[in-house]
Amino acid sequence: MEGYNGTIFAYGQTGSGKTFTITGGAEKYADRGIIPRTLSYIFSQAKKDTSTKTKVNISYLEIYNESGYDLLDENHASKNLYDLPKVGMYETKDGSFQMTNLSVHRAQSEEDALNLLFIGDTNRVVSETPKNDASTRSHCIFIIQLETQKLGTDVKRVSKLHLVDLSGSERVHKSGVTEQKTIQESKYINGSLFMLQMVIMNLNKKLKGEDVHVPFRNSMMTMILRDSLGGNCRTKMIATISALKDDMGESLGTCRFARSV
Numbered sequence: 001m002e003g004y005n006g007t008i009f010a011y012g013q014t015g016s017g018k019t020f021t022i023t024g025g026a027e028k029y030a031d032r033g034i035i036p037r038t039l040s041y042i043f044s045q046a047k048k049d050t051s052t053k054t055k056v057n058i059s060y061l062e063i064y065n066e067s068g069y070d071l072l073d074e075n076h077a078s079k080n081l082y083d084l085p086k087v088g089m090y091e092t093k094d095g096s097f098q099m100t101n102l103s104v105h106r107a108q109s110e111e112d113a114l115n116l117l118f119i120g121d122t123n124r125v126v127s128e129t130p131k132n133d134a135s136t137r138s139h140c141i142f143i144i145q146l147e148t149q150k151l152g153t154d155v156k157r158v159s160k161l162h163l164v165d166l167s168g169s170e171r172v173h174k175s176g177v178t179e180q181k182t183i184q185e186s187k188y189i190n191g192s193l194f195m196l197q198m199v200i201m202n203l204n205k206k207l208k209g210e211d212v213h214v215p216f217r218n219s220m221m222t223m224i225l226r227d228s229l230g231g232n233c234r235t236k237m238i239a240t241i242s243a244l245k246d247d248m249g250e251s252l253g254t255c256r257f258a259r260s261v
Contacts, residue, residue, distance in 0.1 A: 001045055001146070007162040007228035008034060011193075011257060012240030013250040014168030021238055022142075022165040023121060035117055035142050035163050042144065043110040055147040056107045060120035061087060061099075063220050064138035065188045070102050071120035071140070081125065089223050097216075097223045104145070117142065137185045139192065139221055140165045162228050169193050169257075170250050195219035200261050203230055237261045 010018035024033025032040075046054035060071040068087030070076075075084060088100040107113035125138045142163040149156045167189040195218045202214045216226045229235060239258040241251040 001042070001148070001159075003148075003157045003159045005160045005162075005228050005233040007164065007225060007233065007235045008238065009162075009164035009166055009225075009236075010238040010240055011166050011169060012254050013170040013242060013247060016168075016240040016242045016247075016254075018168075018238075018240050019165050021240060022163055023117070036114060038144070038161065038163065039107075039110055039113040039117070042146065043113070051151055053149045053151060056113065057104045057145040057147070058107050058113055058116050059102050059104050059143040059145075060116065061102055061141045061143065061224070062124060062138045063141070063192065064125050065185060066192060066220060068099070068102070068220055071123045072103050072105060072116060073123075076123040089220060097226055099224070113144075137167060137182070137189070139167050139189075141224060160228070162225060164225070166193065166196075169254065192219040192221045195222050196225075197257060197260065199229060204260065 008022075010021050012018055020031075020033065022033050023035055025031030042054075042056060046052075046056070058072075062069045062071050064081070068089075069081060069084055070087055073084055085101045087102045089097050090100065091097055105116055107116060120140075120142070124140060142165075144161045144163070146159050146161070147156055169190075195215065198215055198218070199222045202212045205212045206214065214230075216222045222229075227233065237258060239254050241247070241254050
């Protein structure tokens with residue numbers, strides 16, 4: 001609300017509760033996740049501040065096998081995923097990344113916004129894996145763009161919030177998948193998570209004064225999060241781990257990544 005860009009991302013192995021944390025459960029109101037709670041907060045704050053006009057725009061992006069798809073594309077229900085136009089990325093002169101083919105929807109109320117979340121979640125790519133009956137095999141980014149303007153002035157303040165549900169971080173052999181399609185999915189997932197780790201580690205080194213290259217361009221995920229991982233932003237990571245003894249190795253891996261973040 002103060003004009004900073006923000007990111008909250010959930011990282012952890014399949015079945016450890018990322019989607020439940022970010023989106024929530026559909027059964028009970030108490031099980032709402034971070035996205036519905038955030039939307040509720042934003043609209044209640046906007047209602048309170050009568051001296052400011054607030055516009056809320058929403059986009060919902062899925063990155064599946066390193067290609068971007070618009071989860072709010074109206075053709076989603078009738079077309080195969082691969083027949084939908086892909087979301088493209090291009091770099092502007094000032095070094096920021098812009099997206100093409102990603103629709104932006106104005107939400108006039110909390111109800112509008114929750115409806116968009118519901119439509120997007122219905123369109124997500126889900127596969128069964130031995131770790132989870134309904135594992136999300138893609139990274140999903142719910143983007144809330146706020147435009148605020150004090151009444152009687154021409155100055156607009158624009159900020160973005162990325163709420164990110166990353167796909168499962170476990171190694172391919174650990175996930176127990178054997179189908180070629182699912183192995184392929186896991187390779188893409190692991191590749192983009194590795195790039196995210198590299199970016200965060202190199203940003204840390206840069207802060208310590210080392211002269212290193214930060215590889216934002218190496219994956220779609222890091223290009224999108226570029227203006228939310230450095231500069232005018234606030235970032236939070238939620239690490240989710242499994243309570244099972246068999247998953248100790250993955251849990252340690254998640255904790256190590258959390259430490260580097």
